[in-house]
Amino acid sequence: MAEAMISGMVQSDLVTPSQIIVSNRSNTNRLNELKYKYGIQAQKREDLDFATIDLFVLAMKPKDIDSVLESLRPHLNPHQTIISVLAGITTSHMESHLPEKQQVIRVMPNTSSMIGESATAIAPGAHAPKDRIYLTKSLMESFGEAYIIDEAHMDIFTGIAGSGPAYFYNLMEHMEQAGIEAGLDGELARSIGAQTILGAAKMIQEREETPTELRENVTSPNGTTAAGLNALDLHGGGKAVSAAIKGAASRSKEMSKQAEQPLVATN
Numbered sequence: 001m002a003e004a005m006i007s008g009m010v011q012s013d014l015v016t017p018s019q020i021i022v023s024n025r026s027n028t029n030r031l032n033e034l035k036y037k038y039g040i041q042a043q044k045r046e047d048l049d050f051a052t053i054d055l056f057v058l059a060m061k062p063k064d065i066d067s068v069l070e071s072l073r074p075h076l077n078p079h080q081t082i083i084s085v086l087a088g089i090t091t092s093h094m095e096s097h098l099p100e101k102q103q104v105i106r107v108m109p110n111t112s113s114m115i116g117e118s119a120t121a122i123a124p125g126a127h128a129p130k131d132r133i134y135l136t137k138s139l140m141e142s143f144g145e146a147y148i149i150d151e152a153h154m155d156i157f158t159g160i161a162g163s164g165p166a167y168f169y170n171l172m173e174h175m176e177q178a179g180i181e182a183g184l185d186g187e188l189a190r191s192i193g194a195q196t197i198l199g200a201a202k203m204i205q206e207r208e209e210t211p212t213e214l215r216e217n218v219t220s221p222n223g224t225t226a227a228g229l230n231a232l233d234l235h236g237g238g239k240a241v242s243a244a245i246k247g248a249a250s251r252s253k254e255m256s257k258q259a260e261q262p263l264v265a266t267n
C-alpha cells in the first residue's frame with residue numbers, strides 16, 4: 001500500500017520525490033528498490049532524523065501498531081502528525097499509545113492510488129488541527145479522490161473502497177474465464193471486461209442517472225441482459241457483493257476490538 005501511495009504522490013505536483021523518505025524494519029533491498037524506482041529517499045530506521053519529519057505515514061500490518069507507536073513515541077514533538085493507513089486501528093487507540101494531544105489522522109486509501117485513482121477516506125483524531133487535516137486531504141488527493149468522513153463510518157468505507165478493488169478483480173477473473181471458455185483469447189477477454197467496467201463506472205460519474213436507471217437502460221424486455229441478470233440473481237448476484245462489503249466491514253470492526261485487547265504473554 002505504501003508503494004501505491006508513493007507512486008501516486010510522485011506523479012503529482014504536490015510533493016517532490018526528495019521530500020518522501022521511505023523506511024521499514026529491516027529490508028534494505030526493498031528500500032533501495034523503492035528509492036531507485038521513484039527517486040525518493042530511503043533510510044534505515046536507525047538513520048532517520050525524526051526532528052526533520054512533519055508527517056509520519058504508517059503502513060505496516062495492523063498487528064504491529066503498538067510496538068511501532070511505542071518506538072516512535074520518544075522521538076515525537078507536538079507539531080508532528082501521525083497518519084495511519086492501517087485497517088481497523090482507531091485514532092483513539094493510536095492516541096492512547098502516543099504523547100498527550102499528539103496529532104493523529106486515520107486514512108483508508110486503496111491500491112488504485114498507484115495510478116491516481118484511489119477513493120480515500122480521512123478521519124481526523126481528537127487533536128488533529130484543521131491545517132493538517134486539509135494538508136492530509138491534499139496529499140490523499142494527489143492520488144485520487146479523498147473524503148473526510150466520521151470515523152464511525154471507517155469500517156463500512158473500508159468494506160466498500162479499501163477492499164473494493166479486490167471484488168472487481170474477482171469479477172474480472174470470472175469475466176475473463178467465461179470469455180476463454182467460449183473460445184475468446186484470454187488477453188482480449190480481459191481487455192473487453194476492463195473496458196466494460198471502466199465505461200460503466202464513468203457513466204455513473206459523468207451522468208445524472210442512478211445505477212438503477214442505467215441498469216434498466218441496458219435491459220431490453222426479454223433480451224440478453226434480462227437473461228444475464230436473472231442468472232446473476234439466481235447465483236447470489238448483488239446480494240453477494242453486499243455480503244462481501246459487510247464481511248470486510250465487520251472484519252475491520254473486529255480488528256479494532258482485537259487491537260484493544262491486552263497482549264497475553266505465553267511461554
Ligand SMILES: NC(=O)C1=CN([C@@H]2O[C@H](COP(=O)(O)OP(=O)(O)OC[C@H]3O[C@@H](n4cnc5c(N)ncnc54)[C@H](O)[C@@H]3O)[C@@H](O)[C@H]2O)C=CC1
Pocket residue numbers: 001002023024025026027059060061062064068085086087108109110111162163
Ligand atoms: N493492501 C491494501 O489494499 C490496503 C492496505 N491497507 C493497510 O496497509 C497496511 C499495509 O498493508 P500491505 O501494504 O498490504 O502490507 P505489506 O506487508 O505489503 O507491507 C507492510 C510493510 O510494512 C513494513 N513494516 C513491517 N513492520 C514494520 C515496522 N515495525 N516498521 C516499519 N515498517 C514495517 C514491511 O517491511 C512492509 O514493507 C495494512 O495495515 C493494511 O491494513 C490499507 C488500505 C488498502
Ligand SMILES: O=C(O)[C@@H]1CCC=N1
Pocket residue numbers: 087158162163
Ligand atoms: O485486506 C486488508 O486488510 C487491507 C485493508 C483494506 C484492503 N486491504
